[in-house]
Amino acid sequence: MLIRHRTPMDLLSSEITSKTVYQQRREFLKAAGLYGAAAFFSPHVQAAAATAYEPVPDRSAMPRFLKEKLAARRVATRPFPEELTPYDAVSTYNNFYEFGLEKDDPAQNAGNMRLDPWSVRVDGLCEKPGLYTLEDILRPHTLEDRIYRLRCVEAWSMVVPWLGFPLADLVRRFQPGSNARYVEFTTLHDSAQMPGQRSSGLPWPYVEGLRLDEAMHPLAMLAVGVYGRSLPPQNGAPLRLVIPWKYGFKSIKSIVRIRFTETLPGTTWARIAPSEYGFYANVNPAVDHPRWTQKRERRLPGGLFTPNWRETQMFNGYAREVASLYRGMDLKRHF
Numbered sequence: 001m002l003i004r005h006r007t008p009m010d011l012l013s014s015e016i017t018s019k020t021v022y023q024q025r026r027e028f029l030k031a032a033g034l035y036g037a038a039a040f041f042s043p044h045v046q047a048a049a050a051t052a053y054e055p056v057p058d059r060s061a062m063p064r065f066l067k068e069k070l071a072a073r074r075v076a077t078r079p080f081p082e083e084l085t086p087y088d089a090v091s092t093y094n095n096f097y098e099f100g101l102e103k104d105d106p107a108q109n110a111g112n113m114r115l116d117p118w119s120v121r122v123d124g125l126c127e128k129p130g131l132y133t134l135e136d137i138l139r140p141h142t143l144e145d146r147i148y149r150l151r152c153v154e155a156w157s158m159v160v161p162w163l164g165f166p167l168a169d170l171v172r173r174f175q176p177g178s179n180a181r182y183v184e185f186t187t188l189h190d191s192a193q194m195p196g197q198r199s200s201g202l203p204w205p206y207v208e209g210l211r212l213d214e215a216m217h218p219l220a221m222l223a224v225g226v227y228g229r230s231l232p233p234q235n236g237a238p239l240r241l242v243i244p245w246k247y248g249f250k251s252i253k254s255i256v257r258i259r260f261t262e263t264l265p266g267t268t269w270a271r272i273a274p275s276e277y278g279f280y281a282n283v284n285p286a287v288d289h290p291r292w293t294q295k296r297e298r299r300l301p302g303g304l305f306t307p308n309w310r311e312t313q314m315f316n317g318y319a320r321e322v323a324s325l326y327r328g329m330d331l332k333r334h335f
């Protein structure tokens with residue numbers, strides 16, 4: 001319930017502590033205003049209880065094979081212990097710098113992105129390189145609901161019901177060679193469609209990567225949908241990575257290339273600011289970002305008077321599943 005027992009001054013003095021959080025205040029206030037009101041009156045909030053959700057209507061023009069895949073999905077049965085972030089927030093509070101730097105830019109600017117036809121080039125150290133259509137990619141896989149926490153390196157988080165399939169199942173089809181140690185992913189580079197690629201300072205295209213054993217982990221997934229519908233463009237349609245134990249920037253959107261390599265891929269954020277964003281980017285409350293703490297996070301939605309702070313968990317709460325991938329590694333050095 002919305003109980004206004006705190007004033008904005010309480011909020012400023014007790015919760016906005018670091019310089020960066022202060023710098024992000026404008027954005028924070030904007031988000032709070034947006035979700036404080038919208039979330040409370042949205043019909044999806046009713047559905048945002050722990051285990052299930054009302055599928056969101058999908059009016060997007062999509063190819064038939066995708067519609068059929070979505071209809072044949074395997075529905076989540078295991079309860080998730082935390083409230084889902086409403087679809088309104090998931091689809092309007094986005095990072096997708098190809099479409100602008102503000103949180104609502106992707107939702108504003110990605111609407112006309114051309115999603116069909118879509119293909120993915122597979123190359124590097126594997127037995128089955130080639131140009132695969134999205135239909136080729138999806139054909140053998142059954143889509144499943146997976147409810148995951150998403151923790152952004154900027155210290156906000158969500159709980160999102162994705163629709164997708166295990167990345168490992170796709171990787172296996174391409175038969176990586178015995179010398180392949182990493183897999184690199186690349187986002188579409190098309191400045192005619194992506195206004196952010198004409199203006200903002202990232203080196204395009206956006207590139208991400210995983211160690212091959214991370215990519216083969218059963219929690220790593222490729223998503224084509226969210227909230228029972230196809231991915232809206234701002235969430236990385238038609239195909240994006242979801243790696244729940246890593247900071248959100250590893251979950252690369254709108255993938256057009258998958259490449260197997262022997263050496264560590266040069267990933268976008270690790271290249272432009274290596275002291276701030278490591279290749280591994282595992283969620284770790286014990287390793288602060290140089291400019292802010294990673295000990296806690298602001299769970300969305302939350303209103304101006306009800307910011308929903310919580311403690312960040314090691315590997316974003318997935319330590320039991322993934323910690324063995326990093327046994328013997330110094331996670332402060334390999335952050």
Ligand SMILES: Nc1nc2c(c(=O)[nH]1)N[C@H]1C(S)=C(S)[C@@H](COP(=O)(O)O)O[C@H]1N2
Binds near residue numbers: 093153187248249252
């Ligand atoms: N191509 C591309 N992928 C991207 C980004 C981006 O700017 N470009 N932002 C990343 C970041 S920082 C986050 S937190 C997540 C956000 O995913 P969402 O908008 O679906 O919640 O996408 C990641 N994938």
Ligand SMILES: [Mo]
Binds near residue numbers: 247249
């Ligand atoms: Mo992020």
